Amino acid sequence: MDFDVPILTDADFGEVPPPPAKPAPTAESLVDGLTEPQKQAVLHTEGPLLVLAAAGSGKTRVITRRIAYLVHCGVPPWQILALTFTNKAAGEMRERVFSLLGQHEGGTNRATRGLTITTFHSLCARLLRRHAEAAGLKPDFAIYDSADQLTIVKKAIEACQLSTANFQPRSVLGVISNAKNDLIDAEQFAQSSLDFSTKCIAKVYSSYTTALRRANAVDFDDLLLLTARVLSRNEQVRAACRDRWQYLMIDEYQDTNKAQFQIASIIAGGGGGESGGELRTSGPNICVVGDPDQAIYGWRGADISNILDFERYYPAAATIKLGENFRSTAPILAVADHLIKRNRRRKDKPLFTVKTGGEKVEVNKCRDERHEATVVAQWLRSRHESVDKGGQGLAWREMAIFYRTNALSRVMEEALREYNVPYTIARGTAFYDREEIKNALAYLRVVANSADSVSLGRIVNVPSRGIGDTSYDRIEMFADQSGVTVLDAMHRVGEVPDLTARAVNATTKFVQMVDGWISPNTLLAAAGGSKLSELVDRVIRESGLEAMYKAQAATSKTETDAERLDNLAELVSSAAEFEQEYDPGSDPMNTTGGTPSVLDMLRAYLESIALVADADAVDPSQGSVTLMTLHAAKGLEFGGVAMIGLEEGLLPHMRAQQSEPAMEEERRLCFVGITRAMRRLLITSSNYRTMRGMSERTIPSRFLSELPAEHVSVRNLSDVSGGLGDEWGEQHDSGDIEFSDAARAPSRPKLNAPFPVGCEVRHPQFGLGKVQAVTGGANARVTVAFRGLGVKTLVLEYARLTRV
């Protein structure tokens, strides 16, 4: 089936010049100032290498120097592939390597040309576009985000004649996503499904996949899954990749999932577990860097055993441990180390610093979330204004606030405004999540990919132009029956049955509008110039979006309405900016190799938007305190850090309560937060927190009681009005901190006899499950965790549960 598969040419990832004649840096300069183990890691260039890099141990330094050293040794840069998880990490790495090699990014340079430093997802997108046919895709596929996925999965559930009440789109999507991360496609999933509900999900999975392909789209998980599949099944693609990349480096290896593991293993070529893989003569030059204690993406399918079993998989592997921390003060490090030692499933490893002195870690217990926000805002002010004895103040940009869930940022923001603390929130997609931007992008996505049914459905009647739900449903149905795309069906609107004359007219006009954007622009943009931003601007105006938001801004005087037009203008600027930085040489869609068409550029632009991460939005040059989730904080460091919401149910999160591995992941998350701090760390909890509109009593996080008292100063500010609380943390001179609140945690609610918590039950539709909780008397409800379906709350009286 794989005829004429194009192989991976050097041009796919930039032009490849002859090897550099004389490298700029000397070998000595590249290991200058490194510790002994760091040096070893840099100099170990051949064969598999595992670098266990503890938090703050200079990991990035080692990776970048190692890449530079490889080039120094005469390895052609295009043979080097370095993979990260975020664009920001890739960008930083690129920048540092370039500067080590004495180059500037963007410059045409022989020392760095063809060097590939990118994210897993970008790499996969590029490979899939280049080898689309082998992957069963069209090269101009769209990348669907989670909102798009939800739309598709909802339709798929309905198409399978299931109810979205019993099969919640979100949870079904979760099951599908997990399967994909484990490299299980719809067919395999169906084969291994036994019980009723799993079989239903298998049908949905299959129907979901079909719908995605019909829309000429892939989801995030597909990027990895399909790449892994193409690499393992297609000889030529595999050979091309192995040929091209002789040296592979992977950052944050503890967070790789099965798909990523397979991609890496295949490109590296060989390894104990791989069957039928041709071993390289020189042995796989794969270098992975990570820290099992910072594995926080298990919920996304990441598998710690990838890093834990690296040596077993590559018996020839060398292992280097970087345990010395150069980031944090001794007390902060001691607190982190003491906490992480609680994890049972863990390899104990040293984490140390030669530094002495440093402030204790502060733990403040607050009254409620408002109070907590105030305490944090004041603390940041104090740090900034250098209230410390002898210490110099921290710049705003040197400080950050971490929280477990995004919802916690709101109250924090209010307090920061009140106290005049400048701040930015690290949400990469925030801009693109706005309604007006999503609408504009949906228009553009239809231009880029006329099969994109989700985007088309979104904009077909925005602004309203007389194509309502009924008409659109009929057009969609006609498209389904005729096996054409919805846009094609709209072209043939005269053939669609039961449409009103008005709807036919409106549709014709709409189609003409869209055609107008596509036709002249499919031609090559010979003139160069600002074609992409022009297209974006045109679409915003001609679609009527601009007029619509103008009208809205005129009538309603709310701030958000006024901002919408500005945001649309900003989108045009962002397109112009992208255009400036766009490198046609590295775009696999630019098959001609010549001047790219506007469509090529548009697709590249949309792809770059689809792949932005929250962490990408962290920009210290802003001169403000950064607010972010603990997940986004990984890999960063700040002079001062405040971690909020250390409460049971929040950190550790409610959903982790039932499982030991999940609980340990929460602990690692807490560990990651602590180890971001260089000099000062404040941890807060709140006695009451408003959730779901109601203020509820909280229980302090178990992690607080797992901190070493000698390095922590606890203050209870909760029942003091205004002033300082009692410093009762000092009375414990050794061992763990005890929290009186944790000790007198409210007793569990009394349980009804027939279904005690923990018992196994069977539901006629959902199958087997385990009872999580029982509440109420008259209208008693049971919360049951069903196999594969997740947790559901049922009304006991109607649930028809039987005990197993």
Added chain:
DNA sequence: GGATACTCTTAATGT
């Protein structure tokens, strides 16, 4: 067909 009012549910982390 489209807009509005109401009820209802509903809470993680993110490429």
Added chain:
DNA sequence: AAGAGTATCC
């Protein structure tokens, strides 16, 4: 508290 989804009205 806020958003989504439904019911109802024009």
